[in-house]
Amino acid sequence: MTSEELPSGNRWASTGPLDTQYAVGDVVARGEVDLNNLPPLTEALTQAAETHATVVLDASGITFADSTFLNLLLRIHQATDLRIAAPGPQLERLLDLTGADGVLHLRPSVDEATTR
Numbered sequence: 001m002t003s004e005e006l007p008s009g010n011r012w013a014s015t016g017p018l019d020t021q022y023a024v025g026d027v028v029a030r031g032e033v034d035l036n037n038l039p040p041l042t043e044a045l046t047q048a049a050e051t052h053a054t055v056v057l058d059a060s061g062i063t064f065a066d067s068t069f070l071n072l073l074l075r076i077h078q079a080t081d082l083r084i085a086a087p088g089p090q091l092e093r094l095l096d097l098t099g100a101d102g103v104l105h106l107r108p109s110v111d112e113a114t115t116r
Contacts, residue, residue: 025052025080026110030061033069042072049080056113060086065094077104085113 025048029041048055055076076082083105087095095101107113 025049025055026058026114027055028058028061032064033062034064034066035068038068038072041069045072045076045082046079049076049082052080054081054083056083056085056107056110058085058110059091060088060110062088062091065091070094070098070100073104074100081105083107083113085110 027041027044027048031037033041045055045057057073073082073084084091085107086109087106092101092106095104095106105113
């Protein structure tokens with residue numbers, strides 16, 4: 001899947017392992033992330049974690065996330081230095097309610113996630 005397939009805003013795109021836009025693996029997620037559409041994102045994050053010591057997830061476009069997404073983040077966090085950039089209010093709330101914000105590395109922007 002490429003970023004050209006994103007006009008609906010309900011899909012995700014991986015740019016890291018295929019196009020190293022940054023010096024680290026970069027994955028962009030957009031729209032709703034739940035059990036129904038998680039497999040491609042799982043594949044992209046897993047590939048990025050296997051090939052990069054640091055993976056940045058641009059979460060600025062996520063409008064909804066459920067526990068399956070949270071589980072994925074925690075698994076990827078164990079495999080690599082996962083940095084979650086620009087999480088929106090809904091994702092921040094999920095991470096806060098579950099205590100995952102104390103475990104995962106959150107950054108206010110992609111730029112900050114790629115530099116520290």
